[in-house]
Amino acid sequence: MTHDLLYERLADRMRRQIQRGVLRAGERLPSLRRLGRDQRISLATAVEAYQQLEREGLIEARPRSGYYVRAAPTAPSRGSRARHLSRTPMPVRNPALLGVLDVQSRRDLVPLHTATPASSLLPTAALAASVARAMRRDPETALSYTVPQGLPQLRERIAERYAQCGAEIDPDEVIITAGAMEAISLTLRTVTRPGDIVILETPTYHGLLQAVAAHGLRVLELPNHPGRGIDPAQLRELLERHAVRAALLVPSFNNPLGSLTGDEAKREIVAACAAHGTVVIEDDLYGELAYSGERPPPLRRYDDGEHVVTCSSYSKTLAPGLRVGWMLGGRRRSELLRTKSFSTVATATLPQMALIDFFARHDIERGLRRLRRALAGNAQAYRQAVLDHWPEGSCVSEPAGGMTLWVELPPEIDGQALFEAALAKGVGILPGHLFSNRGDYTHHVRLGCGHVWDKTTESALRTVGEVAKRLQG
Numbered sequence: 001m002t003h004d005l006l007y008e009r010l011a012d013r014m015r016r017q018i019q020r021g022v023l024r025a026g027e028r029l030p031s032l033r034r035l036g037r038d039q040r041i042s043l044a045t046a047v048e049a050y051q052q053l054e055r056e057g058l059i060e061a062r063p064r065s066g067y068y069v070r071a072a073p074t075a076p077s078r079g080s081r082a083r084h085l086s087r088t089p090m091p092v093r094n095p096a097l098l099g100v101l102d103v104q105s106r107r108d109l110v111p112l113h114t115a116t117p118a119s120s121l122l123p124t125a126a127l128a129a130s131v132a133r134a135m136r137r138d139p140e141t142a143l144s145y146t147v148p149q150g151l152p153q154l155r156e157r158i159a160e161r162y163a164q165c166g167a168e169i170d171p172d173e174v175i176i177t178a179g180a181m182e183a184i185s186l187t188l189r190t191v192t193r194p195g196d197i198v199i200l201e202t203p204t205y206h207g208l209l210q211a212v213a214a215h216g217l218r219v220l221e222l223p224n225h226p227g228r229g230i231d232p233a234q235l236r237e238l239l240e241r242h243a244v245r246a247a248l249l250v251p252s253f254n255n256p257l258g259s260l261t262g263d264e265a266k267r268e269i270v271a272a273c274a275a276h277g278t279v280v281i282e283d284d285l286y287g288e289l290a291y292s293g294e295r296p297p298p299l300r301r302y303d304d305g306e307h308v309v310t311c312s313s314y315s316k317t318l319a320p321g322l323r324v325g326w327m328l329g330g331r332r333r334s335e336l337l338r339t340k341s342f343s344t345v346a347t348a349t350l351p352q353m354a355l356i357d358f359f360a361r362h363d364i365e366r367g368l369r370r371l372r373r374a375l376a377g378n379a380q381a382y383r384q385a386v387l388d389h390w391p392e393g394s395c396v397s398e399p400a401g402g403m404t405l406w407v408e409l410p411p412e413i414d415g416q417a418l419f420e421a422a423l424a425k426g427v428g429i430l431p432g433h434l435f436s437n438r439g440d441y442t443h444h445v446r447l448g449c450g451h452v453w454d455k456t457t458e459s460a461l462r463t464v465g466e467v468a469k470r471l472q473g
């Protein structure tokens, strides 16, 4: 532990010196031995400090010459994969995360950078009619504050849906929020304090990294495996080594991988966290979007409300702009409700009323079946286009659900460079380093596959493939 702190402190000091220009680009750094002697630290600590700065792209090792400050220290240059469990909890240190909003708000791109279903795959007209009806029927209520917890009929519907997949939920513990993101942030705010250690998957959704950064938490990375999701043995290893306050996990269709953690592994994850007093914050946003059609159980199915807070929303199944989500508070219900009411008073009333109207008139299961089929078809078509048109050696994930594909590029192609070149051609994709807290996955990109498969999408994927081949040179 002391050793970890020492190397971090040394790396911090040197990072600041590089950023302030005290150590200049191209400058040779002291040898490991000299550094060890000067700083009165072991050789192993000196090596760890240099390796940390190397991973951040700030310094480089030149064969038989030593370590040098890199000429362009801003580009993250970590290896392509996070192969190992992280040994030291680290604050989120990926400056690129701040830029992601600029790209996400662009409307002039072929939107392969978003993980949103095309509006033609969602019941847009029916929802518009429900919004109009709710407003017409009771404008006074629709425009008033509602209770912080949300409308009872909507909470009952959410609880019923969970009961169908084996999780017995009391409607009274459901709290309506502005999307899953608010539910997650409120839970983090309620159960953690700045400096606490949380476990996040790697790779994981950049929004979760931003939420964790905003709360000043330190992150341990837990690999999510393309074919099988989270490995409970790896989770246990982290829990045994560190005092982990919370684990923020996406076991049903990780974004970007689309992987699914199996039922038995889910049971083990809950048991391990319970044994260590670690709160599980489950992001169940994509749970309804299994390509097999079978809704996987949420982690909450294996818990009695003591250890798991499940968060989700209608953003990916009905309409992201309604901003209606929820959390299943379990025994933390009152605390979470207090945080919710102090932070946003209540979730907007009209969208909740519109959803109640919508559910009374429409069979959501039929719509979901259609959506799942369309997304599965899209994933297959997008995948094939990457295999056909992108440089040889590109590997693309085979998602089991959700709406994202993860592409590992040949090592000569940088994900950020491809992202920038694609933008210049009017195509949005996201660089892989956004999906890790320290800028891993420099040779990956993420594609959203919620946009309908048509000539525009096909041509966009072909264009990105051509650009990638050019970058490969």
Ligand SMILES: Cc1ncc(COP(=O)(O)O)c(C=O)c1O
Pocket: 115, 178, 179, 180, 181, 182, 205, 207, 250, 255, 283, 285, 312, 313, 314, 315, 320, 325
């Ligand atoms: C894994 C994950 N969690 C949360 C969100 C945000 O969800 P919401 O729109 O419900 O806030 C996203 C959006 O893409 C996501 O991919």
